[in-house]
Amino acid sequence: MESLELLGQGFATAFTPLNLSFIFLGVLIGQIVGALPGIGPAAGMALLLPLTFGLPPVTAIMMLAGIMYGGQYGGTLTSVLVNVPGESASVMTAVDGYQIARQGRAGAALSIAAIGSFLAGVAAVVSVVFVTPPLSEFALQFNAPEYFLLAALGITATASLGGSSAVKALLAAVLGLFISLVGTDPAAGIPRLTFGQVKLLEGIDFLPVAIGIFGIAEVLASLERAHDLQPIRTRLRDMWLTAQEWAESRMAIVRGGLVGFFVGIMPGAGPTIASMMAYVTEKRFSRRPERFGKGAIDGVAACESANNAASHAACIPMLALGIPGSASTAVLLAALILHGIRPGPMLMTEQASLVWGLIASMFVGNIMLLVINLPLAPMFASLLRVPYVYLAPGILVISLTGAYASTLDFATVWICLVFGVLGWFMIKLDVPRAPLVLALVLAPLLEVSLRQSLLLSYGSLGIFIERPLSAILLCLVVVSLVLPVIGEIRRRVRLSQTRTT
Amino acid sequence: MRIGDYAPAVFILALSALVLVGVWDLAYWSGTAPGPAFLPYWLVAVGLVLSIFGIAEARSSRENGPLWPNRPALVRVVATFAGLITIPTLSPVLGMVPVVMLFITFLLVAVLRRPLLPSILTVAVTGGAIYTIFVWWLGVALPAGPLGF
Numbered sequence: 228m229e230s231l232e233l234l235g236q237g238f239a240t241a242f243t244p245l246n247l248s249f250i251f252l253g254v255l256i257g258q259i260v261g262a263l264p265g266i267g268p269a270a271g272m273a274l275l276l277p278l279t280f281g282l283p284p285v286t287a288i289m290m291l292a293g294i295m296y297g298g299q300y301g302g303t304l305t306s307v308l309v310n311v312p313g314e315s316a317s318v319m320t321a322v323d324g325y326q327i328a329r330q331g332r333a334g335a336a337l338s339i340a341a342i343g344s345f346l347a348g349v350a351a352v353v354s355v356v357f358v359t360p361p362l363s364e365f366a367l368q369f370n371a372p373e374y375f376l377l378a379a380l381g382i383t384a385t386a387s388l389g390g391s392s393a394v395k396a397l398l399a400a401v402l403g404l405f406i407s408l409v410g411t412d413p414a415a416g417i418p419r420l421t422f423g424q425v426k427l428l429e430g431i432d433f434l435p436v437a438i439g440i441f442g443i444a445e446v447l448a449s450l451e452r453a454h455d456l457q458p459i460r461t462r463l464r465d466m467w468l469t470a471q472e473w474a475e476s477r478m479a480i481v482r483g484g485l486v487g488f489f490v491g492i493m494p495g496a497g498p499t500i501a502s503m504m505a506y507v508t509e510k511r512f513s514r515r516p517e518r519f520g521k522g523a524i525d526g527v528a529a530c531e532s533a534n535n536a537a538s539h540a541a542c543i544p545m546l547a548l549g550i551p552g553s554a555s556t557a558v559l560l561a562a563l564i565l566h567g568i569r570p571g572p573m574l575m576t577e578q579a580s581l582v583w584g585l586i587a588s589m590f591v592g593n594i595m596l597l598v599i600n601l602p603l604a605p606m607f608a609s610l611l612r613v614p615y616v617y618l619a620p621g622i623l624v625i626s627l628t629g630a631y632a633s634t635l636d637f638a639t640v641w642i643c644l645v646f647g648v649l650g651w652f653m654i655k656l657d658v659p660r661a662p663l664v665l666a667l668v669l670a671p672l673l674e675v676s677l678r679q680s681l682l683l684s685y686g687s688l689g690i691f692i693e694r695p696l697s698a699i700l701l702c703l704v705v706v707s708l709v710l711p712v713i714g715e716i717r718r719r720v721r722l723s724q725t726r727t728t
Numbered sequence: 729m730r731i732g733d734y735a736p737a738v739f740i741l742a743l744s745a746l747v748l749v750g751v752w753d754l755a756y757w758s759g760t761a762p763g764p765a766f767l768p769y770w771l772v773a774v775g776l777v778l779s780i781f782g783i784a785e786a787r788s789s790r791e792n793g794p795l796w797p798n799r800p801a802l803v804r805v806v807a808t809f810a811g812l813i814t815i816p817t818l819s820p821v822l823g824m825v826p827v828v829m830l831f832i833t834f835l836l837v838a839v840l841r842r843p844l845l846p847s848i849l850t851v852a853v854t855g856g857a858i859y860t861i862f863v864w865w866l867g868v869a870l871p872a873g874p875l876g877f
Contacts, residue, residue, distance in 0.1 A: 420750040620854065678761060678762045
């Protein structure tokens with residue numbers, strides 16, 4: 228009941244004219260960045276983070292969160308109408324969504340995606356309301372060893388569940404940790420890896436790294452493709468679903484939402500894995516699995532419900548523990564820090580107005596997105612006809628100006644450019660970028676809690692298995708490292724069996 | 729041998745060596761607590777092990793390797809990046825807003841070969857947006873040039 232009272236206060240915070248305007252702006256920007264191929268929600272959030280410095284923290288966080296879940300809605304447009312996923316979590320939507328659009332039912336695919344996203348998103352936010360407070364209270368029992376292992380789990384799980392090569396993902400995480408070492412040592416206060424450069428004494432900020440790795444890199448990669456998009460046209464009257472389409476999709480929304488919620492809550496998994504798992508699950512449950520890949524509307528419903536549910540569920544570890552579950556929540560966590568708010572289990576009590584305002588804003592934002600995506604979907608679809616090349620320069624210069632504005636130092640702009648090139652190479656070499664960003668965000672917690680643990684135990688590693696909670700977390704870290712090895716062995720066995728037959 | 733497959737592992741290997749050199753003079757352990765070099769040493773060790781795994785993975789990989797852009801696409805990327813470098817280089821002299829507008833003109837007209845009129849419109853809208861957001865709204869003192877902005 229206390230949660231509901233606090234949620235009521237959260238609604239009072241969200242319903243101020245300023246906050247409502249910025250929630251709307253956030254979901255609108257999220258819708259647009261989600262629809263733009265190459266720019267995902269994490270990139271959009273990183274690029275616009277400097278623009279929030281003039282806002283009250285609660286308004287800024289509401290707007291950035293709006294970009295995060297708005298991106299899940301927007302990604303559907305390009306997937307269905309152009310067969311080019313607007314962001315990675317919409318890859319599976321394109322498989323069936325585009326086939327449905329070619330059959331003349333693009334409106335139905337967009338409708339079911341919006342309805343599924345809305346229902347699963349709202350259900351996930353309801354779960355956030357009831358799961359986050361007890362988890363946060365439970366986390367108050369955590370000591371330095373648990374925090375070290377939790378941060379380590381956040382990094383290793385991202386690598387393990389990332390989908391790409393686990394070795395490459397872990398290499399990216401190590402790079403993120405190396406970057407975090409630069410600056411002044413947090414305990415001894417002496418320069419470390421600064422190589423005599425005074426500007427490096429304060430370390431390398433998260434913001435220019437995120438702007439470079441996500442924003443600049445993605446725009447550079449998208450400029451390789453010079454052709455303009457040719458979306459399939461859709462009209463308002465095409466948005467109505469038939470009774471059969473609704474009957475086929477309703478249970479897919481439930482299953483997709485559940486899969487998305489549980490995957491989203493796991494550190495490192497995120498909306499992309501959620502939508503893939505939901506698609507596979509739905510195909511297994513379907514009475515006619517042969518339709519999948521040829522225009523199954525339940526496939527679209529499951530994927531879109533899952534990615535939006537996951538996007539909201541990822542906020543649970545971020546709000547309760549201060550551990551981001553995805554690249555987007557890593558940016559959101561960094562935004563909290565940049566606005567002077569300390570994340571962690573005390574956040575729920577110390578910043579109750581912000582947390583509950585944020586949760587309430589998610590309900591409001593999802594309603595706004597439903598309106599944007601049902602009657603206004605054809606209008607947004609027409610935006611896809613604006614050639615991307617006219618938007619790309621604007622994205623680049625606003626992000627660089629934002630980076631400069633954050634420190635009033637061109638060194639920050641240079642850091643953006645260096646990481647922009649690095650990010651472009653990572654895209655080309657198929658090295659995931661999320662582990663780098665997550666490692667960079669989690670590194671201070673990881674190092675400080677590791678050193679505190681070893682100080683408490685006089686250097687004994689036994690402290691990590693003494694308490695049941697830390698022992699369980701250690702097991703999870705080991706499992707997250709062993710899982711990809713088992714997966715790789717199984718893949719090679721299958722490959723060799725295929726060759727012999 | 730595909731260089732691209734080996735690049736991530738070799739890069740981390742080189743970076744591990746650099747980190748090792750950088751923290752060589754720092755204490756691994758100080759008194760009863762880990763010193764400033766404690767985590768770096770362990771990360772270097774992890775980096776070395778992962779680099780070896782990465783090289784082994786690249787050697788046994790049967791996939792097609794990185795998909796590099798063709799020549800025109802690569803020219804677009806390199807020219808865009810070269811243009812971006814002019815922003816921190818020339819802004820202190822010419823002012824940030826004029827340099828940004830010059831960059832967009834260069835990118836749209838010279839690199840992406842777009843028609844002049846929509847390009848000029850894009851330059852005007854973006855330049856105006858940057859001035860409105862950063863100077864007028866956020867009150868950021870962007871470097872001004874001879875034109876006064």
